[in-house]
Amino acid sequence: MSINFMVDELATVERLLPGLDQRLREVPVAELESDKSPGLGIFREFGGPALMVPKELGGLDATLVDALHVQRVLGARSPSLSLAANMHLCTVIAMPPCPATEELLGAVAKDNLYLASGFGEGKPAASILEPLMKGERHGDGWRLNGTKKPCSLSKSMDYLTASVMLTFPDTGATEMALAIIPADTEGIEVRPLGDSPVLLGSETCEVVLADVDVPDDYISSLGDPQSLNAALATVFHVFELLVSASYVGAASGLVEAVLRQRRGTAAERMELVGDLETTMASLEAVARAATPGGDDPLGVARALYVRYSAQRTVERVAAHATELLGGTAYMISGLSTTFFTSARALAFHPPARSAMAEPLDRFISGEPLVMP
Ligand SMILES: Cc1cc2nc3c(=O)[nH]c(=O)nc-3n(C[C@H](O)[C@H](O)[C@H](O)COP(=O)(O)OP(=O)(O)OC[C@H]3O[C@@H](n4cnc5c(N)ncnc54)[C@H](O)[C@@H]3O)c2cc1C
Missing domain, CATH: 1.20.140.10 (Butyryl-CoA Dehydrogenase, subunit A, domain 3)
Structure with a gap:
């Protein structure tokens, strides 16, 4: 039965990611919402990770309104997929510039890589703008320690992007920054989060960093949280x-x-x-x-x-x-x-x-x- 519902949204998905909606409809909801969900794999197969990457970097160059449409359709097929994809898409759009940014976004588009977003740290009533994850100067880069949870996309992520509080050794001053870390870096461990049977297909887990080394080029400043920069x-x-x-x-x-x-x-x-x-x-x-x-x-x-x-x-x-x-x-x-x-x-x-x-x-x- 054809219905006039989400018409524009479905047209946007068909234009940018043809065949994706039909493919998702073929998978039972229970499967898409399970911890073995094929959802993120299917979204990758159809080129979803490149959605918001600019054209000059090889992406699909979707607008923000296009992305709203895609997210609505994904949510209607699988809330888990929509939530996990949301973390990736927001990271792509809002990635602050650092020397590695263009190269990374180019790789995201070319190889359909996933970026996870680690801001929350599981502390009740804590500000996400005061990360407890710490970065200390180490050689030419930074050594990170701390934990991110809940963190979606944690099994499929190719890179973790994490908010960290850097301490500068010469002055002792601190600064909030975003670190971009390949998911297979030594010292990263993904742990189950708990027993809550909600949004299991979003791969929302705990990501622990123990002495994880990140070069300078993969760190970008998030500025002073006291001013909405x-x-x-x-x-x-x-x-x-x-x-x-x-x-x-x-x-x-x-x-x-x-x-x-x-x-x-x-x-x-x-x-x-x-x-x-x-x-x-x-x-x-x-x-x-x-x-x-x-x-x-x-x-x-x-x-x-x-x-x-x-x-x-x-x-x-x-x-x-x-x-x-x-x-x-x-x-x-x-x-x-x-x-x-x-x-x-x-x-x-x-x-x-x-x-x-x-x-x-x-x-x-x-x-x-x-x-x-
Ligand atoms: C399904 C899911 C997936 C997620 N995935 C990610 C992810 O990929 N990356 C990521 O960074 N985070 C993720 N998060 C975490 C999210 O960013 C939050 O950090 C987390 O949900 C906050 O938990 P909380 O509700 O216990 O927060 P709390 O801050 O403890 O808030 C609990 C309640 O306390 C009250 N409260 C808190 N602060 C105040 C205040 N200052 N004044 C008055 N009332 C207050 C509010 O009523 C609030 O609802 C995810 C969360 C969910 C639910």
Whole structure:
């Protein structure tokens, strides 16, 4: 049955990654959402890692709106794949320049490599802008120690990009930086994270670094977190939009099932679709309004407003669609169980809504935007 749902998004995927959607549809959801998911392998096979790499470096040169479309479709097929792909795509877009950046992005496009993103460190209420992972000067480079968790893509990653706090030996001054580390570097260990059966296909684990040596060329400054500088503005701008689209995708997977099975009333179906379309339109509007890369606090604030609004919509729509799909689907088929639980995780991506309330309130009152 042909339905008018996610029409533009599916067209974008077909234009940029032809055949991907059909291929993903052929894999049972339970498989895509398992810890042995073929999802990331399939996305790689269709050239997904090159999506946001600029054309001059051999990539597909997709726009931010294209990426929102792709993330929504991925989320509708597999929330796990969408989340893991999101970490890679955001890293590609927001990678601050360092001598190795162009070469790395060229290799990402040519060989379809994956970049994992390690910012979170598993400490409750800790700022992701104050990494505990330490870098000490060692020879011509830096020696890193610490742990990143939860860290998605941890089994398929070709490179780990990790936030680190460098200490300069001459002055004792510290600086936050991003380190780019080949995944097979000695001293990197991937450990299971826990027993939570959520988003298993995203390969979200703990990545431990013990005396990992990184040359200078693979380190780039993330600047002073007290001011929302251009590097951090880009990171948050693209992350908030793309992570929202990923979970709009998870809710869309549930709504698609409601539409195909003609569940609920006409009014209920219209409301579910309308709520998701409204959210997608707001994400696209913010994506179109500004080019990430500038020092644009208003753009970041807008991305946060639409992300928190998306969070509420996804929560409501996923719960309603799950109810309409019924108890049998919930207890036996597993689709609504996995998608509903996965959709809730949008709340857990930084910055948490409550953590961001005071900083956004101060920004609205005319003060600079400072991320918590
Ligand atoms: C599925 C999944 C995949 C992930 N993958 C990655 C990844 O690949 N890379 C990565 O870097 N990270 C990843 N993360 C981790 C993420 O970036 C966060 O670091 C992590 O989820 C934060 O955990 P937490 O909710 O316990 O945070 P906490 O900061 O402990 O927040 C818990 C709650 O406390 C409250 N709170 C916290 N701080 C404040 C404050 N200042 N003021 C008021 N209230 C506050 C909020 O209500 C918040 O929801 C992933 C997370 C999930 C769920």
